[in-house]
Amino acid sequence: MNKPDRLMVDVTAACACGAVVMTLRGRVLSMLVCSCLDCQRATGTGHSTVALVSAEAVTLAGATANFARPADSGAIFTRHFCPVCGTPLYGQSSRAPDVRMLPVGFFAGQNQWFDPNQLIFARSQQTWDLVADHLPRHQTYRERNDPR
Template sequence: MPPMWPRASLTPMSSSEHPMIDLTARCDCGAITLTASGRVASMFQCACDNCQHVSGSGHSSVVLLPADAISVVGATKSWSRPADSGATFTRHFCPECGTTIHARSSRAPGFAILPVGLFSGQNDWFVPNQLIFARSHRDWDLIADHLPWHERYREDPQ
């Protein structure tokens, strides 16, 4: 008999329901502090191959905030790579422990991409509204069945 996995019963949020957050998080070793304060622009999961590599799982859970809504104390290191979309994707991480602090995409230069797990213990407000890059989703990675799946990016990101 297959295992019984909990199913999410949350419904996708409209853009008017995106929460305001005012949170502080630290990397694993404590060298970097990130403060995020503002209205969340989008909350989603991404199953692209790169997110799978970086997260060590089948997807990443992320939140988008306006870039000016975050501040970082401590020196990060960055890594840039070309994304499937043709954009340049840059991850900023702690050079000591490797924790991803935030990321940026040239496709959406006004936004910071934050890993929701960075706010562990204070991220109950996170309600993803879609899965992007479903084309590389792995069957063993369970995603809530109410979420819309998009093969690549959405044309009108929320």
Template sequence: MLLCGCNDCQRATGAGHSSTFIVSASALEISGNTKSFTRPADSGATFTRHFCPECGTIIYGQSSRAGDLRLVPVGLFAGQNDWFAASRLIFCESHPAWDSLGEDLPQVAGYGDGT
């Protein structure tokens, strides 16, 4: 579970960060169709967001650096996501100061875990 302060996450959420959790691709089951958009990431990888073609809600994202992992936005579980506890903020160098977060949260300049 993590927060991401990269510029793309800021644009996607309209906030200063995104809140996501990571699961293996095999642990995620999607019913129905999705559309996707792929773009180059600041890290040099490519990042693909998969979203609902009807309402535009982001369902998950994936990086070319970690093709077997999926980043799922916690907001998908709105009203039922009290279990979320971020372990760190990644891409903290682009995270805006106005977006206040817990001061005790570890902050990492990039991905932080090598992916």
């Protein structure tokens, strides 16, 4: 996706119990599927579906909780969630503090705009997890000079 063509999104959704409401209003920086082992644990599935957005594009109402851990990259990765029902809200890396990694499923029923352009961490993709065959696959992170 070229920078000038980045999708503008304006959606609001609530966690399972309604205690946290999130509004996404702004440009989507990237859309991807991730099969890293941490995403598999966090989602309980074979991959996560992620929209990367700027921190200023996200507004939260309600109390949140978080859990931080070292990532394979050496960064600290923090997952934010509803402290009442546990619904995942967003992830944040210490290497990109101004970017939020939103689980697209949070906006269920309003996420038709999601169109991933890559699969990252293909090295840990499960054979039973049938991710779209047309997506370019990267064994870990996408190479910095890869235009996708």
